[in-house]
Amino acid sequence: MKKLFRKLFTLKPIWVLSLFLLIDIILIGMGMGVPFFCILMGIPLGWFLVLYVTAGMSGTREVMWRVLTYAAITAGITMVGMLIIWVPMGRLLFDPGNDFSTSGVPLILYEPRASLIGWLGLMILVSPVLQLLTTLFGAYLTLLGWLNNAKESGKA
Numbered sequence: 001m002k003k004l005f006r007k008l009f010t011l012k013p014i015w016v017l018s019l020f021l022l023i024d025i026i027l028i029g030m031g032m033g034v035p036f037f038c039i040l041m042g043i044p045l046g047w048f049l050v051l052y053v054t055a056g057m058s059g060t061r062e063v064m065w066r067v068l069t070y071a072a073i074t075a076g077i078t079m080v081g082m083l084i085i086w087v088p089m090g091r092l093l094f095d096p097g098n099d100f101s102t103s104g105v106p107l108i109l110y111e112p113r114a115s116l117i118g119w120l121g122l123m124i125l126v127s128p129v130l131q132l133l134t135t136l137f138g139a140y141l142t143l144l145g146w147l148n149n150a151k152e153s154g155k156a
Contacts, residue, residue, distance in 0.1 A: 008048075009055040016052065017073070020045075024077055033085045035127045038078050042131045045074060046138025054146055063146075067139045075132035082124045090120055 011019075027037040046067070053066045089105070092098050093116065100112030109115045 009052050020074060021077060024074070024081065028078070028081050028085070034123065035078055035082060035131065039127060039130045039134055042071075042134025042136075043138035046071065046135040046140070047142045049135070050139050050142035050146060060143075060147065064143070067143070068136070071132055071135040071139065074135060075128040078131050079124065079128035082127060086120055086123045089116070092116065 008016075023041070024038055027041055028035055031037050049067050049070050050063070053063050053070070057063060057066070089103070092100065092103055093113065100116050101107065103112075103116060105116050105119045107115045109118050
């Protein structure tokens with residue numbers, strides 16, 4: 001198992017990104033278009049990003065910027081997936097004869113049109129931001145341990 005992790009941390013970024021894309025698509029499908037599992041994946045993703053980045057560099061500032069960049073890229077990938085899934089539903093807003101209450105979107109607000117707008121905003125904008133935040137939270141927890149280990153060994 002250790003060899004697998006060691007090999008995973010030495011992969012080229014394009015392979016890691018491809019692996020993330022595959023996992024992200026599977027998790028979006030498991031949530032049937034709702035990226036709940038992608039948001040939850042943010043914590044182990046943050047852990048992985050810190051270990052992946054620290055395998056190649058040791059400066060705290062560099063590590064933090066690289067983790068933030070990779071976390072933003074992963075949230076952007078999820079946002080593109082949400083755009084692909086939910087933007088076609090947005091066409092219903094411009095159809096004057098459409099009954100929004102039968103669109104299959106939960107009526108989270110009093111008005112069906114407002115519910116559809118709120119749902120689309122939640123899926124397309126808020127969910128990737130939540131994934132970014134959970135990824136940064138997982139990365140922050142891992143960075144605390146990494147900095148603690150670096151202090152004890154005299155590297156920081």
